[in-house]
Amino acid sequence: MLVRESLQVYFIMGSNNCRGEPLQVVEQALKGGITMFQFREKGSGAKTGKEKHSLAIKLKQLCNHYGVPFIVNDDVDLAVDIGADGVHVGQDDEPLASVKQRCPKSFIIGVSATNSTEAVQAFQAGADYIGAGPVFPTSTKQDAKLPIGLAGLEEINRLTGETPVTAIGGIHTDNAADAIKAGADGVSVISAISQAESPQQAAQLLNKLTAKKR
């Protein structure tokens, strides 16, 4: 499966992002058609240690069952230890080169970019995909940078050649198609699915809105 296609509807979540049971929310999202999942256990109320480890394993098994790539945010050791499909690292995390050394060859390694400079650096360092944003205002990530807007997203897509790009930050059903029009290969969402009345329906709708015209 090509990373670019897997990026279409990239659901990101930690236990502290959802109202219900994390496993139920993620299973609903998988049924709704998310194409990639990222375990991001971070921020106030996030689990740590053994609790985090065992939730990661359960979520990975769920994703494996649905044939959807399971990515771990930040925690490279956890990702390698439980046999995830990849890891996502931010700018202030370990540099891509050293992360690559510690991961299996098959790993998908994604990098965050909050502006064009960071995006070009990630592209040059050989990231498998770039998470560009925040595109719109978001209250989910406390320390999110200034939104780059659709113009900023367009510029990042122009500068990063063939590296797949996912748009993140304040993405909902009313702006997901705009992100694709701006050149993103897919959208990454937390609250649009994790806070939805029906995560399954939210995932289904986002999948429709981001499907590339053949």
Ligand SMILES: Cc1ncsc1CCOP(=O)(O)O
């Ligand atoms: C992790 C992250 N990185 C940039 S914005 C963001 C939070 C996205 O959350 P939401 O989809 O609820 O706006």
Ligand SMILES: C=C1C=NC(C)=NC1=N
């Ligand atoms: C900060 C992030 C940016 N982009 C993606 C895809 N995931 C993240 N955790």
Ligand SMILES: [Mg+2]
């Ligand atoms: Mg591109």
